[in-house]
Amino acid sequence: MNLKLIADIAKSLLLARWRQSLVAAIGVTFSITMFIALLGFMNGLNDLLDGLVLNRTAHVRLFNEIKPNPHQPINLSSEFKGGHNFIQSIKSSGSRLEIYNSAAIIKAVKADPRVLGIAPKITAPVLYNAGTIDITGVVNGIDVMVESALFFFKDYVREGDPLDLKNVSNSIILGKGVAEKLLAEIGDVVQVTTSKGDRLPLKVVGIFQSGIADYDKVQSYASIATTQKLLGKPNNYITDIQIKLKDLQQAPAVAKEYAQLFQTDAEDIQTANSQFETGSFVRTLISYAVGIVLLIVAGFGIYNILNMMIYEKMDTIAILKATGFSGSDVRKIFLGIALTIGLLGGLLGLLFGFSLSLIIDQIPFNTAALPTIKTYPVNYNPKFYIIGIVFSLVTTYFAGFFPARKASKVDPVIIIRGK
């Protein structure tokens, strides 16, 4: 009803002590700026570090582990069904690396609404031959298009065109470490020998750098067809099915379900890389904690300044009350002052925080481990900005609440008599 008048009085009081008000607002601005910049930077870094592994890791991976066959012949015999059979000296069987009926599995998985995409893969342990030296390694047979779409394969190919893997027959993309050891460059031909002794010359069409040096010393990539040829396997031979889900959190459940359904081993990302989630959770927690502490400190600043203002303005409060302003009007005036400081300080803080993020985003950041990164990573998630402004208003509201309540309870008689 009288909001305009109350806002008017609040404005006048605010401007009458504009230096103090400015200091209070700067406190809020500073906290929000740091909050935004810190969270943006921390989360940018988090995304980067998580991406390093998570981007290239399937959410669920179907494969056949080398392990002893759980169905031993004696268990199938009707003669020994009744007892508990002790069998010794069982050996693991490696004959079942292949996923059987892979075409049907791929079709079934693709139809699952929880699945974002699926990439078949063959892992083949090999030896790279360089003169008299053999270097152990792994050739991954992949579908370049799918692999790029789901696992950002393209981003990690430093030299050459990843599509050549598909277009050039008998081609290979070497890991950076492997290429250095073999002294191989694009256009060269390297000899690759499988564990069975088959040898195939492959043309180098690219160099790959993942950011994890140990990985690059071992891994290289070829197309699925080339790998099948290398291993002497038919064109339905697949050892891994990598599945990317729409919701990462569903991975353990899906893995369990598929393991049962398709009679393969299934590993989910949480089991494979549990430490990454813990790391990013802790980092996020720390940045929120620091940001909120900054805001609470700013809140105390506002509390102090409003308290002082109320002592200075006792006469004003008394006269407002004597001329017909009620306690709740006075409370609204001082809450209005607090919220104005919070809103203006907060909005400026968002602006400065965004600017600071932009500046951080321009600082060069070159590291051999992260080939695709040129500057410090920053996350511009609007969520942080919304949290920032809401929190600045909430803090200033509480900082203003107690002084405002005190002001509303000022007894005009005591002030006027006291003169």
Add this chain to the structure above:
Amino acid sequence: MKKTVLQSKGINKYFKDPVLSQVLKDIHFSVDQGEFVAVTGKSGCGKSTLLYILSTMDTDYEGDLWIDGDPMRGKTESELARIRNEKIGFVFQFHYLLTEFSVLKNVMLPGLKLKKFSEAEIEHRAMERLKTLGIEALALKKANQLSGGEKQRVAIARALINDPIIIMGDEPTGNLDKKNSDIVFDIFKQLCEEFKQTLLIVTHDQSFAENTHRIIEMEDGRIISN
């Protein structure tokens, strides 16, 4: 028969700190419309305390009080604030203008709070009252740029803005020199005679009191002559 604007019945008031002491004893009187009443008495006789009770700012008392025929007992804080806003105009010993605002805005504030008229109308009425008191030239000055006498006249203009049924003054000339005191007194007299304004002024200035219509004299918390 004149209308009664203010009536008190059996008002007792105690101060509990530091020791229980009774400052007002069975105060019983009424003020009719158009009266110019002075309350006098020695310092500490309870006249200011009485005024604060009559003005509804002090609610810690025994007895009954009617303003404009309306009982004050049992009213909430915001209802009382509304009555002060609408029906009572105040002039204090000190001017108590808000230094953050211009003179005009100071006069307008209670009017803006009451919201009986539009803002333009309130501004017009405020200017009229400043003109009546001969200080319209000061309208746009800040309150702290004025002399003591001018400030007190602005305070009177502010008290008049909502056409109160009664104006209460607590030593309104107590802080002024002879010349300004006379000006303020003349204004009160003029308000009473020309506009039939009811006035209840607490003062210890005998010459001021003698020129009013009616003197209520207090001693030790009692009315001794009425």
